[in-house]
């Protein structure tokens with residue numbers, strides 16, 4: 001129990017720069033008091049002590065302004081900042097490391113029993129005053145803007161804003177697209193910089209991938225420029241650029257890459 005409490009307090013320091021010390025966090029963060037009361041009321045609920053569970057949840061509401069139905073399933077390091085006006089419905093499911101601000105509702109849109117409240121995957125952030133309605137899923141790492149009303153699924157890594165909520169950014173897709181583009185360019189140069197896990201990219205390999213992309217774009221520009229000058233009767237692109245001297249890259253670990261780049265120089269087709 002104390003491990004979980006320590007973990008909860010640490011999660012406040014990770015997410016609220018205003019938090020100063022553990023005693024202050026322990027005593028003046030209603031979001032924490034609400035989640036601790038919920039853990040107990042959820043236990044009572046599962047043991048069939050429904051009335052006791054509801055009473056404890058109601059007590060939590062009086063003291064914190066946060067209403068969490070005892071049936072709601074909540075993961076670890078859940079943090080409700082400020083708290084007042086938060087409502088979490090009976091069939092809501094919340095993953096780990098989720099953050100809610102004040103005024104958030106995880107509500108239902110139907111009076112039918114059964115799953116009728118949202119599912120929030122790990123690391124979701126819901127802005128102040130947002131309403132997430134119905135048995136929808138907010139994907140891992142997704143964000144919802146303050147005062148939005150979301151009634152449809154939000155993909156992993158996406159940001160949804162407005163009424164009705166619409167996706168404005170999808171960092172996961174955006175980054176995947178960029179990575180795929182860089183990989184294809186790096187493959188042309190014979191350099192597989194991305195033989196690393198996508199969720200743990202090597203920063204140096206990544207930097208080299210970015211530089212290769214830049215070199216590739218410059219190749220295209222130079223080729224375009226040469227074509228235009230040739231058409232005007234100029235003769236500026238006859239000589240090929242001197243290959244990189246591998247000696248200059250001795251002891252850097254980059255020699256094999258430079259060798260491959262030089263080797264591919266002649267036959268390299270920049271149009272992908």
Ligand SMILES: CC(C)(COP(=O)(O)OP(=O)(O)OC[C@H]1O[C@@H](n2cnc3c(N)ncnc32)[C@H](O)[C@@H]1OP(=O)(O)O)[C@@H](O)C(=O)NCCC(=O)NCCS
Pocket residue numbers: 082101126127128143144145146147148159160161162168169
């Ligand atoms: C949604 C949010 C997470 C987006 O953050 P972000 O990833 O940095 O994205 P940006 O700020 O670049 O915004 C992206 C677009 O969404 C718009 N947007 C952001 N928040 C919005 C909101 N709540 N409602 C409507 N549009 C919003 C921006 O204007 C921008 O639009 P544009 O591309 O047309 O310029 C953030 O704005 C937010 O609302 N966070 C909640 C914070 C909160 O509740 N704090 C309470 C502290 S007490």
